Amino acid sequence: MTRTNRPGRDGRRPIIEVRDLRKSYGGRTVVDGVSFDVAEGEIFGILGLNGAGKTSTVECVEGLRVPDAGRIRVAGLDPVADHAAVTGVLGAQLQESALQAKLTVREALELYAAFYPRPLDWRPLAERLGLTARLGTRFHVLSGGQKQRLFIALALIGAPRVVVLDELTTGLDPRARRDTWALIEDVRDSGVTVLLVTHFMEEAQRLCDRIAVLDKGRISALDTPAGLIGRAAGATVISFTPSEPLDEKLVSGLPGLASVGWEGDRITLSGGDETVEAVLSLLARSRIRAHQLRVTDATLDDAFLDLTTS
């Protein structure tokens, strides 16, 4: 596990370097000066609303799109100028349309293995991904989870140092999604660096060592999941039903208060630790009881909403 491994800390060059990347379509800028580094062995997440520029960014990293400006290196290689060499170090998740419906799992694995000079042996890979019982099954009859596992196998078959996974678990049921997360951790633990584009906060929070939040083509924050949550305006949420009405002036003057909301008689406040302490002492001073008191940490969802603009 290399969760503490960060670019530059151990003096090694990051495996992915993106500097001031720009990309426009028809004069509309959708990636506007994006820079980040990914250390070898990290799971690095890119989060953002629809149209934020996530796919454009990672497809530039893959060499599938040509940047208008900026500099990208993958294992020291330029993804456009050195495209053939980059495909040897970078495995990309296929889009569903890339595989013929009638191809069996075994045929897909053999076909893709033949593209690489030193492919992994597909049999143990299929075993590790739970595909052995499906080797004779045609692609179009696989379940969503089985298709995703096949896509992971095909992304790994060339023994890459980096895999790029874009919306890997979209459309999967919660169990298949969790199984896929375990697989991605397994991939990372085997030393492969993962660049992950996702819409799911829970997925990003669970898997990613660091996350870049893209907002309208720019990085609005880049941090660990815990770091992003800590930046959310209200990192702690306290809610309760007071036994008597609260003095609104005292509530709005609470230190560190980020938000207040009422749902019927129930109040929900967000803020820092000092807000929670002040609420509790306000209640004690006013001799008001707090029914069904809950204190929870803010989630990545809260941080994400703070860091993106609709």
Ligand SMILES: Nc1ncnc2c1ncn2[C@@H]1O[C@H](COP(=O)(O)OP(=O)(O)OP(=O)(O)O)[C@@H](O)[C@H]1O
């Ligand atoms: N080839 C293209 N030609 C024209 N516009 C494009 C092209 N590819 C993407 N766009 C536009 O660029 C913007 C960014 O798209 P991109 O797919 O990079 O965003 P995204 O963050 O991955 O979005 P999503 O979460 O919806 O997949 C979008 O408005 C999209 O419509």
